Amino acid sequence: MKKIAVASGKGGTGKTTFSVLLSKVLSKKYRVHLIDCDVEEPNCHLFLNFKEEFSEREDITVFTPEIDPEKCDYCGKCVEVCRFKALLLADKTFIKFDELCHSCKGCIFVCPKGAVKEGKRKVGEGFFSEIHKNLFLSFARMTVSQARPTPLISELKSKIDKKADFVIFDSPPGASCPVVEVLKDSDRVFLVTEPTPFGLYDLGIAFEIVKEMNKDVCLVINKSGENDFLIEDFAKKKKLEIVLKIPFSKEFAKKYSDGEIDTDFFPDFENKIFNLDYSH
Amino acid sequence: MKIAVSATGGSLNAQVSSVFARCAYFVIVDSETMKFEIMQNPAEGMMGGAGPEAARQINDRGCRVVITGQVGPNAQRALESFGIEVVTGATGTVKEAVENYLKQK
Numbered sequence: 001m002k003k004i005a006v007a008s009g010k011g012g013t014g015k016t017t018f019s020v021l022l023s024k025v026l027s028k029k030y031r032v033h034l035i036d037c038d039v040e041e042p043n044c045h046l047f048l049n050f051k052e053e054f055s056e057r058e059d060i061t062v063f064t065p066e067i068d069p070e071k072c073d074y075c076g077k078c079v080e081v082c083r084f085k086a087l088l089l090a091d092k093t094f095i096k097f098d099e100l101c102h103s104c105k106g107c108i109f110v111c112p113k114g115a116v117k118e119g120k121r122k123v124g125e126g127f128f129s130e131i132h133k134n135l136f137l138s139f140a141r142m143t144v145s146q147a148r149p150t151p152l153i154s155e156l157k158s159k160i161d162k163k164a165d166f167v168i169f170d171s172p173p174g175a176s177c178p179v180v181e182v183l184k185d186s187d188r189v190f191l192v193t194e195p196t197p198f199g200l201y202d203l204g205i206a207f208e209i210v211k212e213m214n215k216d217v218c219l220v221i222n223k224s225g226e227n228d229f230l231i232e233d234f235a236k237k238k239k240l241e242i243v244l245k246i247p248f249s250k251e252f253a254k255k256y257s258d259g260e261i262d263t264d265f266f267p268d269f270e271n272k273i274f275n276l277d278y279s280h
Numbered sequence: 281m282k283i284a285v286s287a288t289g290g291s292l293n294a295q296v297s298s299v300f301a302r303c304a305y306f307v308i309v310d311s312e313t314m315k316f317e318i319m320q321n322p323a324e325g326m327m328g329g330a331g332p333e334a335a336r337q338i339n340d341r342g343c344r345v346v347i348t349g350q351v352g353p354n355a356q357r358a359l360e361s362f363g364i365e366v367v368t369g370a371t372g373t374v375k376e377a378v379e380n381y382l383k384q385k
Contacts, residue, residue, distance in 0.1 A: 085329025088336060090361040097354055100329045 002278045003167045005186035007210070009202030011173035013194045014222030014246065019170035020047045020261045021246075022190075025273040027135035030165035036139035037182045038172035039124060039152040045139055047261045048131050055129035059122050060140060062151045063103040066119035067094050078107035078116055099147055124152045128159065136161050153181045166278070175205045183210065188278060189217040190243070195227040200234060207238060218277075223248040243276055281311045283381065284338045285374045286348040290318040292375040298349030301330040307374045308341055311382060316374075331355030335362060347377050 006019045016036075023034040036044040065078065065087065079087045086101035087094060098121055108116045124142040131137050138159065140152045149172070160167055171182040183189060189210050193203040203219075210217045217240065221231050224245035235242050246252075252265055263270055286303035287294040297303030306319045319341065323334040331354035338346060339362040346359060347367045359366050370377040 085326070085332045085336075088332050088358055088361065090339070090358075090363075093361060095332075095358060095361045097329065097332055097357075100332070100354070 001164055001167060002188070003169065003186045004278060005169040005171055005183050005189045005215075006192060007171035007179055007183065007189055007206055008173060008192045009175055009204075009206030010193070010199055013173075013199055013202075014192045014220075015170055015173070016043055016047070017222060017246070017256065017261060018190065018192050018220055018244075019168050020044055021263055021269075022273060023135060023166075023168050024048075024261070024263045025270050026166050026168075027132070028270075029274070031134050031136075031161070031163055032166045032168065033136045033138070033161040033164040034168045034170065035156050035160070036137070036170045037153050037156060037178070038170060039140040039142045039149045039156070039178075040172065042139040042141060044170055045127070045129075045137060046259050047256075048135075048137055050127075050129055050131065050137060052127070055127045058126050060124045060126050060152050060155045061120040061122050062101075063105060064098055064101055064119040064121040065096065065105075065107045066117040068115045068117055071113045071115035073113055073115075075112065077110045077112065081106045081110045099145070102148070103151065123148075126152070126155060126159075136164070149178045150181045153178055157181075157185055175202070175209055179206075179209065180213070183213055183215060186215065189215045190220050191217060192220045192222055193231055194223045195221060195225065195230045197230070200230050203231070203234065207240075218243045220244045220246070222246045244272060281345065282341065282343040283309045283311055283345040283347060283378055284319075284341070284343040285309065285370070285377055286321075286346070287374050290320070292316055293373050296347065296349060296370045296372060296374060296377045300346065300348040300351045301334040301355045303334075303348070306334075306338065308343060309374070309378050311378070314378075329354075332358040335359045335364070338362075339364065345381070347381055 006015050008015050023032050026032050036042045076089050079089045084100045084102050086097045123146045124140050126140045128138045138156050169182050172178045193199045219242045225248040284306045286297040286300050287305045287307045288297050290305045302324050309316045323330040331352045335358035345365045347370045350368050
């Protein structure tokens with residue numbers, strides 16, 4: 001099994017485009033599990049004829065402390081240990097600030113009376129769907145008002161199809177915790193960028209993270225055209241390989257906006273994808 | 281009765297801070313004697329949970345009233361559960377704010 005992460009730094013560079021292309025092409029020969037890790041705004045399913053009524057749905061929950069008033073002697077150790085200040089004790093009443101809790105379970109650990117129990121709090125919904133017999137899709141929707149996407153990403157990752165030859169993680173944009181959560185379990189990272197100053201700047205930041213995490217990394221230029229030198233210069237300096245260019249095309253973009261990503265739109269594209277180096 | 285006022289500085293003449301949980305100082309005034317003590321707000325620079333933490337500190341000092349500009353939802357909940365009265369919309373100096381509050385009592 002090869003685990004491939006598709007990341008970018010900048011939003012809108014083509015992570016989903018490339019992830020879907022990769023998944024569709026590879027699934028012609030291999031068993032592929034595409035995991036949309038952008039749990040705040042998932043969109044891979046829009047390009048894959050996903051039908052919610054034919055998918056498996058489950059609530060995604062995180063730990064939240066439940067205090068048993070029979071056992072609690074109000075010593076306050078759980079309040080003291082919580083560095084996120086998610087628990088407060090006001091005259092024998094516990095006040096819980098759910099959105100501050102990081103589910104570290106420190107409160108369970110320190111309670112001398114065993115009065116803190118494992119409760120559950122819903123933070124989103126997960127979906128799993130068979131797109132066709134060789135292509136499986138997972139994604140999640142974080143409940144509006146939730147602040148932390150990482151528990152949902154880690155939940156998605158815990159349910160990888162064990163028989164898959166390829167697992168493709170479509171990472172969220174940015175360069176913080178959710179991206180790190182995605183990258184940490186991947187064997188190889190494809191950084192998708194666009195030949196613009198924005199694309200280049202954010203690519204630089206994303207590359208720093210990947211380097212810090214000691215991941216194998218290569219570049220994909222989307223909307224490729226006359227300004228490719230911006231990225232090529234960067235690649236040369238950092239000794240990075242540009243493994244694929246997706247040409248800039250208004251027609252391709254128009255189809256994309258209609259929810260279509262065709263693997264045979266660009267001639268010889270499928271061959272190029274099959275010939276990419278996934279092993280490293 | 282002890283009154284905590286969120287303040288931008290550590291004196292009676294400091295301006296009332298427009299925020300509660302992330303203010304720089306609390307000026308704690310005893311309404312009977314008008315004596316005051318200064319507390320640097322330990323919650324000011326916290327990543328998260330400043331509201332509950334500031335409320336806890338105020339409660340530990342025995343304050344029963346908070347005078348401030350505005351209070352966030354977490355701080356509001358915490359202060360309420362401690363049974364602390366919350367007065368918002370205060371402006372001017374700490375001294376003026378306390379005097380206004382006592383006048384309206």
